[in-house]
Amino acid sequence: MTTSAKSTSFDYVKSQLFHSRKKNIEVVSNFSPSVNGFNKNCFDGSKSFRLYNRIHPNIDVVVNGKKINGSASVGETSYVGLKKCEVIKYKEEDLAQTCMLGKFVEGRFVYKQTFIIRSYEIGPDKTATMETLMNLLQETALNHVTSSGLAGNGFGATREMSLRKLIWVVTRVHVQVNKYSSWGDVVEIDTWVDAAGKNGMRRDWIIRDYRTQNVITRATSTWVTMNRETRRLSKIPDEVRQEVEPFYLNRYVFANGDDDPxxxxxxxxxxxxxxxxxxxxxxxxxxxxxxxxxxxxxxxxxxxxxxxxxxxxxxxxxxxxxxxxxxxxxxxxxxxxxxxxxxxxxxxxxxxxxxxxxxxxxxxxxxxxxxxxxxxxxxxxxx
CATH class of the missing domain: 3.10.129.10 (Hotdog Thioesterase)
Known part of the structure; x- marks a missing residue:
């Protein structure tokens, strides 16, 4: 069967539905124009199925007229005598936003995101590596820019930066680790920005153990702008400064300037x-x-x-x-x-x-x- 460009979205729903191979079910979906193909490919006319774990927060499943969405775990509930299953997918941009799993706190000055330490992010001692921590800091920073509504078409660049062919480049990073997380641990990262001199921006992070809320890592960094074509450093244009200044928070992650100066x-x-x-x-x-x-x-x-x-x-x-x-x-x-x-x-x-x-x-x-x-x-x- 030839599937549409969006058929990969069906695979996620399919992985969330355990089904027997019985017949006579009506499946309605706005994933694809090919609804009949979706019926045969994903559900095979199942008369009963089981939902397990969590349905994705941006996907609703309507069973016999009752909506079950990703806002709550549905456990091992089994549905028998199913007559209609409607799968509803939100807009692509909403789905992408949800998958970031980040949120603004403290009046939108601080961006918070959670991560689980994966098996491929640990070293021989089964704890996260310094490279893993740095990657998580970078990911949180990029999602901060995107979620703020400032993102242009560059890698972390704002709209005004993109118009002027500017990119961010880091000049300095300092990280202090009190404890390395283990495989399967969940960490919570806060990040915020402030001015660094006349032509730089400072970005700070705090990493907490999600379960204990203990601070396990602190980090600070300095960034400047560069022309992506000439590869020369540039002053921050006033238009770019006006974009980012509303997000500036006068807070230092290290007390007394203890950032290895x-x-x-x-x-x-x-x-x-x-x-x-x-x-x-x-x-x-x-x-x-x-x-x-x-x-x-x-x-x-x-x-x-x-x-x-x-x-x-x-x-x-x-x-x-x-x-x-x-x-x-x-x-x-x-x-x-x-x-x-x-x-x-x-x-x-x-x-x-x-x-x-x-x-x-x-x-x-x-x-x-x-x-x-x-x-x-x-x-x-x-x-």
């Missing part, structure tokens, strides 16, 4: 303990703005961290200073120096590391970074 020293061949060469970006490392996704740099930084540190320690803090774009054609080198520990054998109470990612050919700097580490059995004991 110290300068990160540049590493050289002489000062680095370990140098890992030949790191090549892949096509899948590129983002929608046609440069390497800023989260990808974390993995390359860790390429030059000693294995015993990765196995026996948790990263409690990471500061990244982005200095240059990286494209797919570039080949990189990762440099690391360790403080308070022999890079091969010694385990101490805490370790501080300095890192550098640079171009392999001309040694131009891409990212400077600093990380702090505690033994795995000590991270939960932090104040």
């Amino acid at each position: 110290d300068k990160i020293n540049k590493l050289t061949d002489d000062t680095a303990d370990i140098i890992q060469s030949g790191l090549a970006p892949r096509w899948n490392d590129m983002d929608a703005n046609q440069h390497v996704n800023n989260v990808k740099y974390i993995g390359w930084i860790l390429e030059s961290v000693p294995l015993n540190v990765l196995q026996d320690y948790d990263m409690t803090s990471m500061t990244l200073e982005y200095r240059r774009e990286c494209r797919q054609a570039n080949v990189l080198e990762s440099l690391t120096t360790m403080k308070n520990a022999d890079p091969l054998t010694t385990i101490t109470k805490d370790i501080e590391s300095t890192h550098l990612l640079r171009m392999q050919d001309d040694r131009a700097e891409i990212v400077r970074a600093r990380t702090k580490w505690l033994p795995k059995n000590m991270i939960d004991q932090q104040p």
Whole structure:
């Protein structure tokens, strides 16, 4: 049977309906013009079926004239003697909005979103990685822009930015982790924005354990605008400033400015303990703005961290200073120096590391970074 372009939406409904293969049911749907085909393909004339788990919040199922929607769990309810099943799908834009699962709080100054830690987002110790945390922060930020109604046709860009061919680029990120979530945990992320000097924007985040509401991660970042064609930094136009200023919240995620403000020293061949060469970006490392996704740099930084540190320690803090774009054609080198520990054998109470990612050919700097580490059995004991 040839299905319409929207037939993938039927598959979701089908997965929510357990059915026997009996006959004589009328199924009405606004998913597709091909209603008869939908009857045969999805329900096969079922005379009874069972709804389980949760129907998607944006899909209504009407059984014998009674609507059952996604606002409540329907459990293992079984319906026998079914004569009519009507499946109603809302507008595509409403469905996309619902799937974001985010909401505004505190007078629309703070955007809140929840996530579950998936199996593919954990490391060998079954907890979320720093890359996972950074990806969740980025996802929340992008959904914040979209939900605010400001989104243009760019990757997180506002409408006025899109008209001027501008994109956001991050210049600095600082993350402090009190506890890493485990596989299956649910986390709640709050994010908000404020001005950063005359031509920057600051974005902060708080991650809480959804069950306990304890703060487990804090993060702050600085962003500037860049012309997506010339790749040159740009002042924030007044029109863009007028768009984002109503969302500014004068609140700092770190008390007393404790966001690792110290300068990160540049590493050289002489000062680095370990140098890992030949790191090549892949096509899948590129983002929608046609440069390497800023989260990808974390993995390359860790390429030059000693294995015993990765196995026996948790990263409690990471500061990244982005200095240059990286494209797919570039080949990189990762440099690391360790403080308070022999890079091969010694385990101490805490370790501080300095890192550098640079171009392999001309040694131009891409990212400077600093990380702090505690033994795995000590991270939960932090104040």
